[in-house]
Amino acid sequence: MNILFVHQNFPGQYRHIVRALAKAGGNRLVALAIEEPSEPIPAGVTHVRYGIRRASATDLQPWVQDVETKTIRGEACATAAHRLREQGFSPDLICGHPGWGEMLFLRDLWPEAPILTYQEFFYQAHGFDYDFDPELQGIPSWQDCARIRMKTANLLLNLEISNWSVTPTAFQRSSFPPAWRSRLSVIHDGIDTHHARPRADAPPLTLPDGTTLRQGEPIVTFVNRCLEPYRGCHTMIRAIPELQRLAPEARLVIVGRTEGVSYGAVCQEGEWKDRFLAEIEGQFDPSRVHFSGHLPYKQFIPLLQLSAAHVYLTYPFVLSWSLLEAMSCAAAVVGSATAPVQEVIRHGHNGLLVDFFSPAELAASVAELLANRPLAERLGAAARATVLADYSLKPCLSRQLALMSLVASRAVG
Known part of the structure; x- marks a missing residue:
């Protein structure tokens, strides 16, 4: 199976998934990212970097600046993806983090490829983080609420193009509009409980x-x-x-x-x-x-x-x-x-x-x-x-891989 991973700072949340797939073999794994890998990439994973070639405009209406920034990133990622397509790469599954805009236009390059997005949080002006702290945040004005609403444009577009999505916790799932929650699985990334373990003999x-x-x-x-x-x-x-x-x-x-x-x-x-x-x-x-x-x-x-x-x-x-x-x-x-x-x-x-x-x-x-x-x-x-x-890594990873198979086979979404 050809799997395309998209994350600005790859591997990010895909660390354990990529390691497991690379170890198992039998798949072609390609990653699109802006940054150099934040850690060694497993053998057999093709890491493709792309750059941001234009700056955001300075004279835009402030509420649309976030939309423009994410559009610029989406364009840069899609340009790199287009080169992959020209080289003959066709993904059987696209897994990506949409938070910075990179995923926006991949559906236009590969209309038939199933897309599984990693959704972290849906911004809300009320009831979550934005109006929580009365001392430091105060009551949001209608203009503040409008800005937050515009910030959700990228998230909504990515929910629309995704066959399915995954989020780490039930609380994070609850931040999304009810209409989308039925297409959001709750699976944590997993904690390496062997490495993060108690040690009575912990050294100084x-x-x-x-x-x-x-x-x-x-x-x-x-x-x-x-x-x-x-x-x-x-x-x-x-x-x-x-x-x-x-x-x-x-x-x-x-x-x-x-x-x-x-x-x-x-x-x-x-x-x-x-x-x-x-x-x-x-x-x-x-x-x-x-x-x-x-x-x-x-x-x-x-x-x-x-x-x-x-x-x-x-x-x-x-x-x-x-x-x-x-x-x-x-x-x-x-x-x-x-x-x-x-x-x-x-x-x-x-x-x-x-x-x-x-x-x-x-x-x-x-x-x-x-x-x-x-x-x-x-x-x-x-x-x-x-x-x-x-939250242990092994069962969480098994569930993540199982969900990927379901989305790739179109059994869900």
């Missing part, structure tokens, strides 16, 4: 600032790709003084880039980290708070294996892999009582849930886990059991 880990962490220490971990309110950095930072009062020996490791954002609005007063640290200046011991910046994955999992308590906070938005990896390492988790987290964590069973906006509640729950190690161990063991049962 030295942070970029030279601090060495050791097993048995009261280490609290918090992870963002970029430190920003969408992932609760303001609540975490505001909780530091109270957490240190309740657990003065705790060592807090905050992982993530401190410049820019991944999802939400940029800080108008510098960087989010600095804004919220300024609020607690003089109220905490900075020698026990470590901002590590981005950590390579080879250090990230060892950090989770040392964690005595892991904090995960998020707006009602896409669920991070890092939460499930922490759970797979049997870390005791304190999570926000928001819908994506509540799908995974049941309070008192496999973690603790707190009000997203309450630094005091967060600090008290983390301190409870540090003081009550039998409770933390019980919650951590149940957290790993949850991942093993519902």
Whole structure:
């Protein structure tokens, strides 16, 4: 079977699928991407890069700028795909991430090819991430709502051209319009539970600032790709003084880039980290708070294996892999009582849930886990059991591959 993968930063979410297909053999695998591969590509996979050859216009009505950007990307990807077609390549299945526009015009090149899209989230002006935080977001104006509506144009066009779609969680599926949910399978990408596993003999880990962490220490971990309110950095930072009062020996490791954002609005007063640290200046011991910046994955999992308590906070938005990896390492988790987290964590069973906006509640729950190690161990063991049962790589990968076969054979869609 000829399979075309489309992802701007290939392999992205197709990492495990591509490895499995390449190992099994019998398929021709081709990938279209903008970036150089983010990791070694398996032998037998043809990786084709394409470039963006024009910039967005500067004088467009602001609401259509997102549409233009995605159209430019779609054109660039389709141009590269056209060259593949001219060389005789004809896919039996196209699998792609439509979020940046790359998938828009592939149906026009291969009208008969089944398309399976990886859908992450459908933007909504109300009830999800956009109007969740009254302090930092406020009530959206009708103009804000109009801009969000225009942002869904790419998603709706891709839903229309797809034979079928897949999304990682039931919460993410719930963000899509009801008319499309019946054509959306919920299958997680899968967590490598052998690699992300608890280790009683976890070796010491030295942070970029030279601090060495050791097993048995009261280490609290918090992870963002970029430190920003969408992932609760303001609540975490505001909780530091109270957490240190309740657990003065705790060592807090905050992982993530401190410049820019991944999802939400940029800080108008510098960087989010600095804004919220300024609020607690003089109220905490900075020698026990470590901002590590981005950590390579080879250090990230060892950090989770040392964690005595892991904090995960998020707006009602896409669920991070890092939460499930922490759970797979049997870390005791304190999570926000928001819908994506509540799908995974049941309070008192496999973690603790707190009000997203309450630094005091967060600090008290983390301190409870540090003081009550039998409770933390019980919650951590149940957290790993949850991942093993519902998110482990092997069964998730089997379901992903089975869905691909169904779409390719037109048994669904």
